[in-house]
Amino acid sequence: MTDFSQTRALFHLPDSITYLDGNSLGPLPLAARDRVARMMGEEWGNMLIGGWNQAGWYTQPRRVGDRIAGLIGAGPGQVVMGDTLSIKVYQALSAALSLRPERRVILSDSGNFPSDLYVAQGIARSRDADLRVVAPGEVAGMIGPEVAVLMLTEVDYRTGRRHDMAALTARAHENGVLTLWDLAHSAGAVDVDLLGVGADFAVGCTYKYLNGGPGAPAFIWVNPRHAERAQPSLQGWMGHAAPFDFDRDYQPAAGIERMRVGTPPVIALTALDAALDVWDGVDMAALRARSITLGQRFIAGVEARCPQLELHSPRDPARRGSQVSFRHASAFAVMQALIANGVIGDFRAPDVLRFGFAPLYNGIEDVDRAVDTLAMVLGSAMWQRAEFHRRGDVT
Amino acid sequence: MTDFSQTRALFHLPDSITYLDGNSLGPLPLAARDRVARMMGEEWGNMLIGGWNQAGWYTQPRRVGDRIAGLIGAGPGQVVMGDTLSIKVYQALSAALSLRPERRVILSDSGNFPSDLYVAQGIARSRDADLRVVAPGEVAGMIGPEVAVLMLTEVDYRTGRRHDMAALTARAHENGVLTLWDLAHSAGAVDVDLLGVGADFAVGCTYKYLNGGPGAPAFIWVNPRHAERAQPSLQGWMGHAAPFDFDRDYQPAAGIERMRVGTPPVIALTALDAALDVWDGVDMAALRARSITLGQRFIAGVEARCPQLELHSPRDPARRGSQVSFRHASAFAVMQALIANGVIGDFRAPDVLRFGFAPLYNGIEDVDRAVDTLAMVLGSAMWQRAEFHRRGDVT
Numbered sequence: 001m002t003d004f005s006q007t008r009a010l011f012h013l014p015d016s017i018t019y020l021d022g023n024s025l026g027p028l029p030l031a032a033r034d035r036v037a038r039m040m041g042e043e044w045g046n047m048l049i050g051g052w053n054q055a056g057w058y059t060q061p062r063r064v065g066d067r068i069a070g071l072i073g074a075g076p077g078q079v080v081m082g083d084t085l086s087i088k089v090y091q092a093l094s095a096a097l098s099l100r101p102e103r104r105v106i107l108s109d110s111g112n113f114p115s116d117l118y119v120a121q122g123i124a125r126s127r128d129a130d131l132r133v134v135a136p137g138e139v140a141g142m143i144g145p146e147v148a149v150l151m152l153t154e155v156d157y158r159t160g161r162r163h164d165m166a167a168l169t170a171r172a173h174e175n176g177v178l179t180l181w182d183l184a185h186s187a188g189a190v191d192v193d194l195l196g197v198g199a200d201f202a203v204g205c206t207y208k209y210l211n212g213g214p215g216a217p218a219f220i221w222v223n224p225r226h227a228e229r230a231q232p233s234l235q236g237w238m239g240h241a242a243p244f245d246f247d248r249d250y251q252p253a254a255g256i257e258r259m260r261v262g263t264p265p266v267i268a269l270t271a272l273d274a275a276l277d278v279w280d281g282v283d284m285a286a287l288r289a290r291s292i293t294l295g296q297r298f299i300a301g302v303e304a305r306c307p308q309l310e311l312h313s314p315r316d317p318a319r320r321g322s323q324v325s326f327r328h329a330s331a332f333a334v335m336q337a338l339i340a341n342g343v344i345g346d347f348r349a350p351d352v353l354r355f356g357f358a359p360l361y362n363g364i365e366d367v368d369r370a371v372d373t374l375a376m377v378l379g380s381a382m383w384q385r386a387e388f389h390r391r392g393d394v395t
Numbered sequence: 396m397t398d399f400s401q402t403r404a405l406f407h408l409p410d411s412i413t414y415l416d417g418n419s420l421g422p423l424p425l426a427a428r429d430r431v432a433r434m435m436g437e438e439w440g441n442m443l444i445g446g447w448n449q450a451g452w453y454t455q456p457r458r459v460g461d462r463i464a465g466l467i468g469a470g471p472g473q474v475v476m477g478d479t480l481s482i483k484v485y486q487a488l489s490a491a492l493s494l495r496p497e498r499r500v501i502l503s504d505s506g507n508f509p510s511d512l513y514v515a516q517g518i519a520r521s522r523d524a525d526l527r528v529v530a531p532g533e534v535a536g537m538i539g540p541e542v543a544v545l546m547l548t549e550v551d552y553r554t555g556r557r558h559d560m561a562a563l564t565a566r567a568h569e570n571g572v573l574t575l576w577d578l579a580h581s582a583g584a585v586d587v588d589l590l591g592v593g594a595d596f597a598v599g600c601t602y603k604y605l606n607g608g609p610g611a612p613a614f615i616w617v618n619p620r621h622a623e624r625a626q627p628s629l630q631g632w633m634g635h636a637a638p639f640d641f642d643r644d645y646q647p648a649a650g651i652e653r654m655r656v657g658t659p660p661v662i663a664l665t666a667l668d669a670a671l672d673v674w675d676g677v678d679m680a681a682l683r684a685r686s687i688t689l690g691q692r693f694i695a696g697v698e699a700r701c702p703q704l705e706l707h708s709p710r711d712p713a714r715r716g717s718q719v720s721f722r723h724a725s726a727f728a729v730m731q732a733l734i735a736n737g738v739i740g741d742f743r744a745p746d747v748l749r750f751g752f753a754p755l756y757n758g759i760e761d762v763d764r765a766v767d768t769l770a771m772v773l774g775s776a777m778w779q780r781a782e783f784h785r786r787g788d789v790t
Contacts, residue, residue: 012440021444028440036662037432044608045407045423048739049416057609083478084657086631110643115632115657118645122630126521133643207658213439214452214661235517236481237510246744248505248528250513262479262510263602266609267431268663344443349641 002282004290008361010278011211018366018373020345023157023185023323023356026211026275035274036267044266057266061238062257064269065219067276068210071284072183072202073193074221080256081206081272082264085184085218087234088203089119089151091259092220094233096149096178096201097127099226103148104129107177111136111156116182120151136161140171147177154192155185155321158348160313162190162321166197173198178226184208187219188279189322189358191288200226209322209358210279212272220259227255236261278360290359292317294367295324298355301371302326308378312352323356330384334374337382343373397677399685403756405673406606413761413768415740418552418580418718418751421606421670430669431662439661452661456633457652459664460614462671463605466679467578467597468588469616475651476601476667477659480579480613482629483598484514484546486654487615489628491544491573491596492522494621498543499524502572506531506551511577515546531556535566542572549587550580550716553743555708557585557716561592568593573621579603582614583674584717584753586683595621604717604753605674607667615654622650631656673755685754687712689762690719693750696766697721703773707747718751725779729769732777738768 012028013019019027043055052058065079072079082088093106106120110133117133124131134142136156143150150172155162169179180201186192188209194202202221206212222230232252237243238260241251252258295317302309312325328334328351335347345355355370376382407423408414414422438450447453460474467474477483488501501515505528512528519526529537531551538545545567550557564574575596581587583604589597597616601607617625627647632638633655636646647653690712697704707720723729723746730742740750750765771777 012436014441017443019443025439025444025446027443028435033432033435033440036435037428040423040428040431040608040666041407044420045428046409048412048414048422049420049741051420051609083482084631084660086657087478087482087629090629114641114643115630115635117643118630118632118635121645122628126628205658213435214446215658215663217660218657233517233521234482234485235510235513236479237513240510240513244744246509248509248512250516262481262613263600263610265479265612265660265663267666268610268660271435271662344445346444349639 002286004359004363007278007282008363011361013361017342017344018369020343020355020357020362020366020370022358023189023208023354024346025207025214026209026358027361029211029275029278031274031277032213032271036271039267039270057264060266060269060273061260061264064273064276068187068206068219069221071279072187072221073195075195078224078256079219079221080259081217081219081269082260083218085182085203085205086115086119087261088218088220089116089182090123091232091234092180092201092203093120093123093149093151095222095230096180097123097129098231099229100148100178103146105147106131106149106151107139107142107147108133108151109136109139110134111159111161112151112153113157113182113184116151116153136163140168143171143175143177145175147175149178149180151180153182153184155190155323157185158312158352158354159325160321160323162319165199169197169199185321185323189291191284194221199223206272210272211275213268213275215268216272217265217268220256222256222259232258234261238262238264282360287359291322291357294357294359294362294364295320295322297364298324298357298367298371301367302374305371305375306378309353322358323354325355326353327351328353333384334377337377338373341373341377343370397681399754399758402673402677403758406756408756412737412739413764415738415750415752415757415761415765417753418584418603418749419741420602420609421604421753422756424606424670424673426669426672427608427666431666434662434665452659455661455664455668456655456659459668459671463582463601463614464616466674467582467616468590470590473619473651474614474616475654476612476614476664477655478613480577480598480600481510481514483613483615484511484577485518486627486629487575487596487598488515488518488544488546490617490625491575492518492524493626494624495543495573498541500542501526501544501546502534502537502542503528503546504531504534505529506554506556507546507548508552508577508579511546511548531558535563538566538570538572540570542570544573544575546575548577548579550585550718552580553707553747553749554720555716555718557714560594564592564594580716580718584686586679589616594618601667605667606670608663608670610663611667612660612663615651617651617654625653627653629656633657633659677755682754686717686752689752689754689757689759690715690717692759693719693752693762693766696762697769700766700770701773717753718749720750721748722746723748728779729772732772733768736768736772738765
């Protein structure tokens with residue numbers, strides 16, 4: 001059984017704050033700081049060019065990918081790291097569309113992160129495909145034989161609403177539709193079982209619940225049944241079957257390796273690799289149970305003491321990720337006042353307060369402090385003062 | 396006048412070696428190690444999510460880009476950092492092709508780095524365009540009115556041969572052809588004048604002569620006359636006109652900002668930013684003069700003392716970058732023996748020995764040691780022993 005009181009000590013978290021924004025940027029794992037310092041001094045500094053082989057820099061994208069795979073229900077050799085989430089969305093969506101050449105509809109929803117939609121708009125324009133964006137609740141009903149790819153973010157970045165990945169994937173497959181899941185708010189936050197549900201493609205970032213640091217590399221997973229047929233749109237050096245033969249013609253590497261593009265970002269991958277140490281031995285079911293405990297306690301506490309706030313997340317934890325959102329007409333000002341009092345969540349326009357719960361370092365005491373502080377802020381003139389200052393700034 | 400004996404002290408370079416492989420991976424600038432440690436502890440660690448604004452992480456891709464701009468003859472606000480060179484080639488080539496919709500030929504040469512050709516092959520296939528790859532000496536004659544984009548790496552990674560960027564750009568423009576220059580082996584190595592020659596697009600990496608570390612972020616430059624019309628193929632969050640409005644539709648940002656894609660790689664950009672401190676006050680003409688002095692001395696020394704080697708680079712320094720290559724039938728073994736004796740260059744199949752000269756930290760003493768060691772290795776049985784071991788490994 002994971003002892004979550006032990007995992008908290010593995011992070012640098014200033015005592016004066018309660019950090020509930022790990023759904024945006026995870027805190028610094030102490031190991032990441034130390035490992036990067038060592039990598040820079042001992043590997044880059046002393047090995048120089050030799051680091052590529054001696055320190056294993058070349059194979060790092062897949063070794064780290066294997067560690068991520070273990071957290072999302074994927075197998076070894078199925079995940080590779082690199083680039084950013086937008087680029088991995090681009091790769092996965094392009095490859096998926098090429099596997100359904102006779103269809104031209106990309107189906108997504110308005111709960112998707114906007115940049116996933118930007119990527120899809122660009123691809124749709126260049127391929128004369130059609131991007132359909134419907135409300136989250138309408139997705140299932142819109143899956144039909146004209147759809148090539150169903151592209152969804154499992155957990156909504158504003159509301160925390162969680163799609164039923166198993167049911168939607170099953171329905172997609174009944175209609176010959178491929179699925180692409182963005183796990184930005186899922187990886188390290190909820191129990192994901194990609195192989196179990198039989199998903200087709202998945203991508204995600206690592207700077208949220210996986211604590212890889214600002215701008216940490218993204219990941220991509222391709223179900224092994226597609227991996228040898230998926231055609232990379234970004235034909236990069238490191239995705240070549242034999243990069244150091246310097247052939248003039250591109251030959252995709254076997255399996256997921258072809259989704260590598262350029263030279264791996266070694267410093268960033270080293271930080272992420274160290275950050276993943278925290279996950280060794282963590283039982284995802286236990287993590288999920290703790291996440292639900294924290295979220296439910298927060299909802300109960302806020303609803304009991306802060307009637308000014310309206311729940312913006314599903315009440316049923318089975319339909320929610322590891323985040324709880326509330327609405328307030330002056331949400332920006334309320335969040336500013338909260339932060340000034342040491343409780344860090346974040347604001348999303350126009351009126352959303354977001355609170356992420358990361359069981360590795362958040363506990364009951366964080367929930368209670370957040371509730372207390374929210375009640376105090378809302379019951380005082382604090383947020384009105386912040387609102388006043390804000391409007392003063394704007395005008 | 397730059398004092399190059401002072402700049403050497405800014406790097407971590409083990410005393411026991413002569414490092415002539417900065418054309419592959421530059422050494423560790425001491426400031427990079429220190430700055431990254433500080434960024435991780437004080438910014439990520441203490442500011443947490445607040446680092447995006449308080450520490451200026453969001454604007455880092457352009458601030459660092461401005462520093463690169465100063466080294467390649469570009470202006471402020473014209474260069475942006477991120478991703479890898481392959482991805483920047485993809486962005487630049489896609490955008491350039493879209494500016495010449497009535498043409499369908501991409502012209503490149505066999506001296507280009509293979510992965511640039513891989514990227515172009517992928518784009519050519521998806522757009523039904525035609526990639527023509529000719530010998531470097533034939534490029535000028537192949538520029539005609541059917542060509543949309545001339546895509547070249549200025550300095551050849553094997554031979555160090557340098558194209559005449561001004562003449563080829565002028566000839567391209569006479570024919571209505573856009574130019575895309577890969578500056579991987581140029582930036583920080585030779586005097587590049589993008590605005591002076593009126594080039595259209597340029598890209599490059601920062602882990603070679605710019606010493607940004609393994610897998611450091613790439614850069615892209617778009618001539619201001621195209622920047623507002625260049626259409627991004629990778630429509631990413633950070634390239635949106637208003638990323639934090641979370642609009643559902645993509646609107647490209649003004650100018651070069653639209654070539655940003657995802658969340659910036661903050662740790663890696665911090666290392667690079669610190670690495671660029673070394674360039675403050677460096678006069679590029681003086682750097683180039685020193686590079687030529689080092690290369691010519693190396694050629695003269697090797698030709699005088701190592702008749703077994705055949706010069707594989709242009710003898711005329713005006714036609715050469717900051718690298719000198721020689722050929723030898725057992726080049727791999729010779730390089731292994733050289734490295735074992737503390738002189739680090741590298742090998743490129745089948746028979747090339749490469750030596751890069753980085754004036755910021757290489758001096759006459761490095762050239763002389765390399766010549767002495769080459770002569771010693773070639774005059775002894777060392778390389779034959781290495782060759783014997785190698786064949787033993789292979790069979």
